[in-house]
Amino acid sequence: MDSEEIYFNLNPVNFFIISGLFQNFILTGILLFRRGDRPLANRLISLTLLIVNLHLTYLMVLDTNLDNFFPSLLWIPYSYITAIGPLIYFYAKALTNTGFVLSRVSIRHFVPVIVEFILQLIQIAYSIQDAQLYYNTPLYFYVTPITYLWAAGSILFYLHLSLKIINNHEVWVLENFSNLKEITLNWLKKLIVYYRLLWIIWVPFIITFLLFFRFQLQYISIVLALYFLMLILTYLTLWIGLESLKKGNLIFLKPNEEKTANKNFGKLTKAEIQNCISKIIRLMDQDKMYLNENLSLRELAIKLNADPNLISFVLNNHMEKNFYDFVNSYRIEEVINKLNDPSYKHLTLLGIAMESGFNSKTTFNRVFKQVTGMTPSAFQKRSTN
Template structure:
């Protein structure tokens, strides 16, 4: 049974590696997740090897488990930080792997095929210490990763016109919560087994957890693409933004504001639910920091609110147009660039003070 579960997880990991290696366009996040799946494949693959063969590998799989926390943290960074690059300082994250691996090799305490459960190898105090350090490492890195995601979410209204599964990273938070839940269950079972001096099952919970985790990582990771495409303000842009008032005089600011509004009215790019600040930058061929300044200063609002005001106006126009009288409210909302019924109802009420259905009824009076 253990080998069957490990085989399923191993195949999933290899399948994911092949997909991410061939995925285009290339992005750093794909490289990190590919390496992550490779580490998982090693961890699960050892259960498929003959025990005698595994015994020669004294380093052990257990130290490799310390890589999951750092890999998640680096993966999240590659998604939410446009300017993120891997460098030599990131190798510091691997120190626990090598230190513990060397100690275990010299001490010959646990083979690669051994389980890291607290209920096993009770005579070796190092095993309990390592297991506690593993839990601390995973929880710490994953809390830091959630903080990165939450910080990123605060910047979404300045760069995007809709909240989507791609830019909110809800799936990644779900993945973290599920995995932490599985760890808690594993600890609870290990504690009860040790307390009762028995073993409920021969199954290795760490391999079950990795198999479930691998499935979710591949399933959701395939759908995730790069969030930012040269959108976030770089250091040079930040300096320019501080001096935008000097770079743009009052006349230039008014002219650019008119150009933006005219562009939105004539082209209606906001009907694209994925419309972003970068798309506006590319269409107008105007530096990002200038457009951001005009929207924030002249319109007194962020990009999200600015664009959705145009969408609400478009909805109101279509509701008053006889050509759209057979359309449902949701159908009109989707035509105007909203990506869900929930966000449409909320934004429409914020802008008009009434719900879309109430507004539609008022037109029929």
């Protein structure tokens, strides 16, 4: 990255980074123009990928010495990293709320990006006027660390808000669905946690690199650390894009089908509560609705001709289970009964689980151990002895 170097610097590591960036740019275009029921979410995550890619592209321009051959490449504002936090935050909101739209109030979250853009234009104009390379001006070494610090604080703040949205969504899912496949946002939660950790490491490193080394790479440890972090940032971003492409069009209740405001169910008498409990248990025992792998709270409430909020209230407050745990406890009981029934000996353990209402081996194993304290295979061995 030394401005005096005039050769094109391409090595296996930065080639691997550049190939990742190409994949990210392709994925950005796919997400941007993707059709589906989450167009806003797709656009928000595509913009996130684009911004990270542009930032890393700028670093690759410097690392490969392309700026020595094409100085005008440094006249382009590459950095918009203060937008990353708000974009991921609004992406989480768009995924969990089909009625979410970006309002004028939402736009104010992107004011720092405008400031960041203007500061880059000032620096570019200053470098052109003094015939200096963009990253060698004194202004760059003072403004850029401040921008990074602001971006780091912004990313950590908005990712924290995003995790709160996801956690609230997960609670809602457990109260409304009996299977979490293609509904849960645990995949996004994990990626956000990893992304937050990466930026906690990335920003202090870059600030130290700018203030104390100023692109002078005399130490191989600094070069390796810089490459390693760029590799992680490139391919973690690619991973986020791929997961969004695969799981981003989740199926939720439409806005007009969502929960109505909770009524004051605390005024219900013991007899009314017990009557509701009896109806729920009778329906599950007689109709075996838990065998429906996609059973939802709304479907159960329709069958009972009752308010979904009432069912949820009774389950949580008087049966001490959310809807997910309640239905799956019946499924586990069904599995145990079938394991002890000779007529089901021809089925595998997974086959019995699917016959009992589960639609995921991972979910079945986790729920079974949670209810019985044993793995399904261990339980099966014990029951055959």
